[in-house]
Amino acid sequence: MKILLVSMNNLHFTRWSEQLRESGHEIYWFDILDQGYSPAMSWMTQVTGWKKGFLKKKGRSFIKKRFPKFFSFLSSKLDVSVETAFEKALLEIQPDVVHSFALYISCTPILKVMNTYENVKWMYSSWGSDLYYYQNIPEYLNDIQKVLPRVDYLITDCLRDHKIAIKHGFKGDFLGAFPGGGGFELENIQKRIKTVSERKVILIKGNQNRSGRALPVLEAIVTIKDLLTDYQVVVFGTKNQDVFEFQNETNIDIQVLGWLTHDQIINFMSKALIYIGNSNSDGMPNTMLEAICCGAFPIQSNPGGATAEVVTHRLNGLLIEDCEDHMEIREQITFALDNNEVLLDAFKYNQTYAQEHLSRVVVTRKVLKIYDIIYS
Template sequence: MNSIHFRRWSDQLRDSDHEVYWFDILDQGYAPSMSWMTQITGWKKGFLIKRGRTTIKKYFPKIYNYLSDKLDTKVETAFAKALQDIKPDVVHSFALYTSCIPILPIMNKEVNIKWIYSSWGSDLFYKKNKPNYHKEVPAVLARVDYLFTDCLRDYHIAKNGGFSGRFLGVVPGGGGFEFHTDKDFVKNSSFIVKGYEDALGRCINVLKALDVIARKHTDISIIIFGASKKVTEYLNRNTGRDYEVKVFGKVSNSEVIDLMLQSKFYIGNSISDGLPNTLLESIFCDCIPIQSNPGGATEEIIKDTINGFIISNPEDVNAIANSIEMALLSNPSSILMENKEIKKAYDRNEIQAKVLAIYNSLAV
């Protein structure tokens, strides 16, 4: 799908002498930012090709679903045609439920085509609200030949779930990260907080913890990015704070980086994730990271109190407040020094060289 992580990953292949095709699994349309690759888009629409679909989907969802089911091209049909036309050496799918399960019937027929699966975020770890997990996930894992994960935790889950192919390594879902030495922001905000409050995100618990912290530390300020509706509603209901809170909704990746460069501490809190890209971005922006640790993924790079702080329970406001308190009392210079090694390991150039070497090995 056309996401920041996929765009960043695929850009590693630009000018690599590989022929790269993008099958737009959600048929979201041509992407100018990926003009260097051959894009397979516009395959889906069978009715109201130019306009009107969004209106029908919004106001008449039952009619939309009926027409879509009857008249739109099925993903299996479009993908099978793409395979026939391209005859690729390898298919690479990003995210299991979005990009693996829909094409599994075709890949099961095309057993001679090698298949890479990149596990993202909660793909393998989170099972709630996935009633067919124990059927669908093993079916994909049994078919894929190669596996990238964004944390070692998910490799073990995949292996226990039936994956027996070649593990290609732990690599962030969007590739590596860039140093931000060209900007000299004054870090005038105490905290930048990831504002997701949904099935997985638990931003409101962080805000409650910061209210506790503010009773003792009166000079704090907060930036919230990606704030969901529930977060803004919570802030509107609970007013009277003596510290500054700046709230941003949907923002671009470059805007997030600019906000991180202004902040001393980063807080991300969720009940499920892989190794969060925003956590790694915060480290590259010289923030002191405070992050939840679902399934032990975060502790693969964060050693509690050494190079960051781990939230032991994302649902426990007191546990979150305790991690924040320890961060406030820590030695920032020592933590930033420890994270120099993380920066080296996840540097964009280093990761790109590693990824290209892997792709080259598959093309032999």
């Protein structure tokens, strides 16, 4: 089967597509943002380099920086449009299915073409806030309600988003909820995992932006600093200056880090007693799933009930229902620190859950069956 993947180049996409490497299918990738050839995905046929209609090698960045209005004018007149480039790729490849990742990035720009070739099967993978957040913005909702009726197959990262999709016009086949990047390499993780008694790190995702809400977590941490004398608090993945300033304003052993490599994150998670992720919008948080795989006890926000599909409150983690309420977050952290038996039981439960539901081997097997169903 010929599968034409449509996506920007990011970690989730790379991980998902890797599941198809040995599938026996012919895999093509239309780089929707034309970010350039990816050596990491050299095993598939890549459609890149389609956009630049002027100054293809040198000078574009200089003009864009020095003369942005002139650059926009030249780009609009001379560059190749997404629709033109995608239609050309579609006709040349003649795929059995087009698989788009993220609606506003990889569905909306090609909708006109997909409507023209209505017999071509179209699969859409919803990620994170793709439907949950953007349905509340009129212009995005308009796109959602145009795209979903045309989509034949839907994959989500949480069951919540299947319901949202139906609400906004999806009438096709739901193929299931899977981690956005596929499963996790548990064999590699198992080599690093510490026992619960060895764990002295409280790990906090540091996003403070449109959806990330790290500051309420840090406000909660400050109010319980007397309970943290035996722990190191590590905040990772932030660019926010307010988050960085916390390490200078408290007497807590707190380390605020910027962007880490994936390997560094796994190392921290494998020795963290507690992992805390907090946001006002998400699908099934991939970072939380990795924390579960690594044995860290998850305390996670629960927008729209998505997290509750995996985490049962006070069984294998704790749910934050109000991401802005630092007192609620304080209560959850305190409960975790005061109930070591819960943490021990959750560790065992989550390790079994990871093996049965989050393993790369298990998820890939299910994903390949999905593509086979479409082709049959």
